[in-house]
Amino acid sequence: MAFPGVAGMRAGDQPERAVEAVLDRTRERTASLNQLLFGAAVVVMSILVATTPFPGDAALFYAAVVLVFLITGATIVIPWNRLPLPLLAAVPVLDIVAITMMELASPDTGLGLLWIFPAIWLPASFGVVGLVGGLVLIVGIYISTIALTQDHEPDFSTYLLVPVIVAVSGSSFLTARRAAAQRMLLDKQARLLGHALERTRRQEQIVTEVLDAVDFGVIRIEKDGSISMANEAHDRLQQTLPQASEGGSPAFRQDGVTPVPAGGLPLERALRGEAFDGQIVWFGEPGADSRAMSVSARRLKDENGGEAGAVLISRDLTGELNALRARDELVASVSHELRTPLTAILGYIDLVIDDDRIPESARAKLEIAERNAERLLGIVADILAASSASQSSVELTITPDDIDIADVLRAAAESLQLRADERNVSFDLTGLEPAHAYADAQRLRQVIDNLISNGIKYNRDGGVVTIGCTVDGDSTWILVRDTGIGMTEEEAAGLFERFYRAESIRSSGVRGTGLGLAISRDIVRAHGGDITVRSYPQIGSTFVVRLPSTRAAAAPAPRVPPRDEEDAASTDEGVL
Ligand code: ADP
Numbered sequence: 217m218a219f220p221g222v223a224g225m226r227a228g229d230q231p232e233r234a235v236e237a238v239l240d241r242t243r244e245r246t247a248s249l250n251q252l253l254f255g256a257a258v259v260v261m262s263i264l265v266a267t268t269p270f271p272g273d274a275a276l277f278y279a280a281v282v283l284v285f286l287i288t289g290a291t292i293v294i295p296w297n298r299l300p301l302p303l304l305a306a307v308p309v310l311d312i313v314a315i316t317m318m319e320l321a322s323p324d325t326g327l328g329l330l331w332i333f334p335a336i337w338l339p340a341s342f343g344v345v346g347l348v349g350g351l352v353l354i355v356g357i358y359i360s361t362i363a364l365t366q367d368h369e370p371d372f373s374t375y376l377l378v379p380v381i382v383a384v385s386g387s388s389f390l391t392a393r394r395a396a397a398q399r400m401l402l403d404k405q406a407r408l409l410g411h412a413l414e415r416t417r418r419q420e421q422i423v424t425e426v427l428d429a430v431d432f433g434v435i436r437i438e439k440d441g442s443i444s445m446a447n448e449a450h451d452r453l454q455q456t457l458p459q460a461s462e463g464g465s466p467a468f469r470q471d472g473v474t475p476v477p478a479g480g481l482p483l484e485r486a487l488r489g490e491a492f493d494g495q496i497v498w499f500g501e502p503g504a505d506s507r508a509m510s511v512s513a514r515r516l517k518d519e520n521g522g523e524a525g526a527v528l529i530s531r532d533l534t535g536e537l538n539a540l541r542a543r544d545e546l547v548a549s550v551s552h553e554l555r556t557p558l559t560a561i562l563g564y565i566d567l568v569i570d571d572d573r574i575p576e577s578a579r580a581k582l583e584i585a586e587r588n589a590e591r592l593l594g595i596v597a598d599i600l601a602a603s604s605a606s607q608s609s610v611e612l613t614i615t616p617d618d619i620d621i622a623d624v625l626r627a628a629a630e631s632l633q634l635r636a637d638e639r640n641v642s643f644d645l646t647g648l649e650p651a652h653a654y655a656d657a658q659r660l661r662q663v664i665d666n667l668i669s670n671g672i673k674y675n676r677d678g679g680v681v682t683i684g685c686t687v688d689g690d691s692t693w694i695l696v697r698d699t700g701i702g703m704t705e706e707e708a709a710g711l712f713e714r715f716y717r718a719e720s721i722r723s724s725g726v727r728g729t730g731l732g733l734a735i736s737r738d739i740v741r742a743h744g745g746d747i748t749v750r751s752y753p754q755i756g757s758t759f760v761v762r763l764p765s766t767r768a769a770a771a772p773a774p775r776v777p778p779r780d781e782e783d784a785a786s787t788d789e790g791v792l
Pocket residue numbers: 666670671674698700701702703711716717718719721727728729730731732733734756757
């Protein structure tokens with residue numbers, strides 16, 4: 217995976233080492249620069265001595281000059297940074313010797329002033345030892361030369377050199393101490409920077425490893441539209457996509473056949489600054505090779521809340537979508553196949569029941585067979601309606617009218633009384649208030665039958681199903697409450713999904729398809745209403761249905777969106 221490195225730093229760079237290198241170079245340069253400076257002063261002195269009458273021993277003076285030149289040459293040639301530091305002290309000490317020779321050559325010319333050079337150098341490079349050693353050496357030598365050479369009484373000017381050299385040396389010592397303190401600070405900061413850099417590098421490595429380990433593609437789009445990072449999964453996914461055929465768009469919407477309009481590809485949308493969730497695109501002409509990707513784009517913000525580009529996440533959904541499609545097709549075709557013979561069975565049972573010649577005992581049995589066949593037909597119709605391959609929008613077209621809801625509820629309870637008796641469950645209808653709604657009576661009955669029969673089915677023996685209704689302005693409310701097994705919050709969350717059955721119910725042996733509530737919600741929503749649930753384990757569940765109370769309250773025209781359309785609307789308004 218390509219990841220931009222930490223600004224300007226290469227692996228292995230250590231700020232502490234960089235500082236050490238700078239200090240080494242500085243030491244080497246200080247030795248040669250100091251000596252060169254001193255050498256230059258000596259050259260000027262030599263020129264003066266050569267061009268003007270020299271009051272003293274010229275031979276001794278030139279011998280000293282030669283010594284200075286030799287020392288200067290050595291400082292240039294010798295790699296001081298590789299030698300132990302104390303050896304470097306030899307240079308200023310030899311300079312002091314050379315200056316002493318000059319002072320001895322002509323004690324009255326003030327050549328001793330040149331001692332200022334080593335007096336500055338020694339404390340700057342060797343601290344207290346340099347300061348004390350240098351001063352003791354220079355002052356000692358100076359006083360000795362006065363004693364040896366001066367034939368007259370020493371006066372004020374004779375001793376002036378000593379305080380000057382002491383002051384200059386002390387000031388050099390203090391300046392060097394300040395510089396050393398600053399260097400220590402710099403060292404500390406360099407160490408901190410080094411640790412921070414190391415941490416950043418480690419984090420960068422972890423992020424890289426994590427991103428390369430996941431099986432969804434991730435790319436980072438910068439503010440200027442360039443792609444600065446792509447993980448391995450992204451590259452892998454790209455390679456699985458079929459190549460674009462010339463002239464035509466290889467990308468299709470979620471249905472797999474409608475081409476994605478120009479500029480509607482996820483990357484194009486992300487580059488335009490859009491954020492979206494789960495845009496599904498089929499790449500490649502419909503057929504075996506086409507691949508479905510679910511792509512999401514998230515906008516990123518910088519620390520000031522400004523625009524900082526985006527991240528695009530893609531996942532291969534081909535397997536899942538193909539499996540869903542296959543399941544829906546199978547469900548749709550099986551239920552279609554079952555419907556025809558079942559309708560025939562029902563027709564013939566009806567004919568036989570209507571025949572006066574059959575005995576009463578056989579009629580009762582045939583009526584049981586008819587009820588069960590009708591129930592089977594109902595289940596088949598449910599499965600067909602729930603299958604997304606079927607035209608649910610057509611099947612769920614409703615014909616609403618102004619109906620008496622209390623009547624519908626009472627009739628539903630009556631028809632389910634037998635089943636309730638079998639479970640020793642009683643109905644409480646005291647909450648039925650006069651209520652009208654603008655609804656399709658037949659469709660609504662399907663919903664209420666389902667809610668009441670669930671209230672019986674998932675109740676305890678001897679439990680109660682409370683049924684009520686009321687009107688509140690534009691809304692009519694229906695309530696179905698049971699005293700049964702109830703559900704946990706997690707179970708209730710998936711309740712309205714197709715084929716959903718709570719885990720505890722699956723293993724309990726209670727029969728069901730997990731379709732009733734999904735279809736009920738579709739029907740209620742088709743009316744412009746909604747259905748909600750509150751449930752507590754071992755206490756019971758309460759289902760509440762809201763419907764428009766009048767035609768005016770029902771607007772806009774009720775219609776159930778096909779499932780694909782509904783899912784798309786909930787995730788993305790773009791190309792899906
Ligand atoms: P079915 O009853 O055929 O399984 P439904 O769609 O009507 O299908 O219900 C789906 C699931 O919701 C049930 O399997 C059950 O787990 C749970 N459920 C529905 N109604 C109730 C209820 N009144 N009390 C407890 N659980 C319920």
